[in-house]
Amino acid sequence: MPTPSHLKNPLYFDFRAARRVPESHAWPGLHEHPVVDGGGAPGTPDAVPVVDLRESGAAAAAGVARAAELWGAFLLTGHGVPAELLARVEDRIARMFALPAADKMRAVRGPGDACGYGSPPISSFFSKCMWSEGYTFSPASLRADLRKLWPKAGDDYASFCDVMEEFHKEMRVLAGKLLELFLRALGLTDEEVAAVEEERRIGETMTATMHLNWYPRCPDPRRALGLIAHTDSGFFTFVLQSLVPGLQLFRHAPDRWVAVPAVPGAFVVNVGDLFQILTNGRFHSVYHRAVVNRDLDRISLGYFLGPPPHAKVAPLREAVPPGRTPAYRAVTWPEYMGVRKKAFTTGASALKMVAAAAAESDDADVHQPLVLSS
Numbered sequence: 001m002p003t004p005s006h007l008k009n010p011l012y013f014d015f016r017a018a019r020r021v022p023e024s025h026a027w028p029g030l031h032e033h034p035v036v037d038g039g040g041a042p043g044t045p046d047a048v049p050v051v052d053l054r055e056s057g058a059a060a061a062a063g064v065a066r067a068a069e070l071w072g073a074f075l076l077t078g079h080g081v082p083a084e085l086l087a088r089v090e091d092r093i094a095r096m097f098a099l100p101a102a103d104k105m106r107a108v109r110g111p112g113d114a115c116g117y118g119s120p121p122i123s124s125f126f127s128k129c130m131w132s133e134g135y136t137f138s139p140a141s142l143r144a145d146l147r148k149l150w151p152k153a154g155d156d157y158a159s160f161c162d163v164m165e166e167f168h169k170e171m172r173v174l175a176g177k178l179l180e181l182f183l184r185a186l187g188l189t190d191e192e193v194a195a196v197e198e199e200r201r202i203g204e205t206m207t208a209t210m211h212l213n214w215y216p217r218c219p220d221p222r223r224a225l226g227l228i229a230h231t232d233s234g235f236f237t238f239v240l241q242s243l244v245p246g247l248q249l250f251r252h253a254p255d256r257w258v259a260v261p262a263v264p265g266a267f268v269v270n271v272g273d274l275f276q277i278l279t280n281g282r283f284h285s286v287y288h289r290a291v292v293n294r295d296l297d298r299i300s301l302g303y304f305l306g307p308p309p310h311a312k313v314a315p316l317r318e319a320v321p322p323g324r325t326p327a328y329r330a331v332t333w334p335e336y337m338g339v340r341k342k343a344f345t346t347g348a349s350a351l352k353m354v355a356a357a358a359a360e361s362d363d364a365d366v367h368q369p370l371v372l373s374s
């Protein structure tokens with residue numbers, strides 16, 4: 001019998017059939033640091049901070065400031081995105097990942113493509129494979145992309161697109177609100193927040209990318225890794241994790257992984273590298289990873305916000321202390337990804353690579369947080 005074409009694809013690995021974790025998927029050094037529970041009582045040292053958007057603006061801004069300075073992440077509750085929409089989103093994602101391998105392989109991300117099926121871009125820097133599959137798409141223009149997964153369109157295609165568009169509409173509004181709250185958390189008044197937006201149009205021009213993750217249950221979860229430790233590169237990310245926990249945040253002194261509790265209906269918000277740059281290092285990006293589970297599949301969704309590709313991101317004038325020079329030079333998102341690629345191959349820190357050069361950049365470049373030139 002001829003081998004089905006998708007089985008010849010080197011990207012294809014049949015997680016369901018695996019009875020053990022092969023060497024190709026076994027990661028060394030996974031247990032170098034202890035894992036602690038992040039679901040303790042609020043205020044205890046390892047409890048992941050929670051920001052409730054139903055709180056007063058000032059209280060929420062203070063919570064965001066604390067969390068973004070100390071953790072680079074927090075759980076977001078009271079955000080107003082309906083729980084029933086989140087349930088439909090998760091249901092549609094699960095159905096998508098349950099498509100036959102041949103269908104998923106048809107939508108594989110090509111080299112250099114931003115969107116498509118398969119391991120996320122970061123996987124190309126590692127020789128080991130992750131215990132997951134992913135799908136990346138732009139929610140603002142998903143219908144054409146999604147035809148690769150559902151060439152004949154049909155009900156599942158239509159429902160997936162409808163639900164993701166509805167979700168994107170809600171999330172884009174929430175992202176705008178959260179950006180304002182982050183700026184308030186930096187100490188800007190409402191008027192200053194409005195003036196920054198008037199001048200720089202950060203909220204208006206922010207773009208969204210969605211990346212869906214499927215972490216199949218794994219016969220030997222201590223040897224495998226769902227998603228390699230990384231920082232998100234953009235401004236900030238909303239992560240929706242199913243009720244199966246797996247996301248861990250790295251914290252120093254003492255070095256440890258903090259397991260994020262699965263709070264129904266909550267998003268995890270991660271600060272990304274470009275937001276660390278925008279806030280002149282006041283808010284820092286968070287190093288995080290996803291682990292897998294022996295008995296249960298896990299699904300997560302990342303809704304990534306960042307600048308449009310041609311916009312230069314440099315520290316906000318308001319975030320640089322008087323008399324000091326900005327800590328980072330201006331970069332576009334694609335330029336930063338190039339720096340990060342170099343950093344991965346040399347073992348350096350991408351943020352450090354754009355930091356030291358700040359003093360050498362010309363002033364106009366450094367002080368314009370977003371220069372939109374088309």
Ligand SMILES: C=C1C[C@]23C[C@@]1(O)CC[C@H]2[C@@]12CCC[C@@](C)(C(=O)O1)[C@H]2[C@@H]3C(=O)O
Pocket residue numbers: 114120121122123136209210211230231232233234302304
């Ligand atoms: C907008 C994006 C952020 C991301 C690269 C991408 O173009 C789409 C996928 C995102 C993701 C998800 C998994 C981890 C990550 C590091 C990766 O390889 O792909 C992030 C990227 C990122 O934040 O840089």
Ligand SMILES: O=C(O)CCC(=O)C(=O)O
Pocket residue numbers: 211213227232239241246247288289290299300301302
């Ligand atoms: O699966 C998760 O919880 C984390 C996902 C993530 O970090 C990402 O997609 O960038």
Ligand SMILES: [Fe+2]
Pocket residue numbers: 230231232270288302
């Ligand atoms: Fe991430």
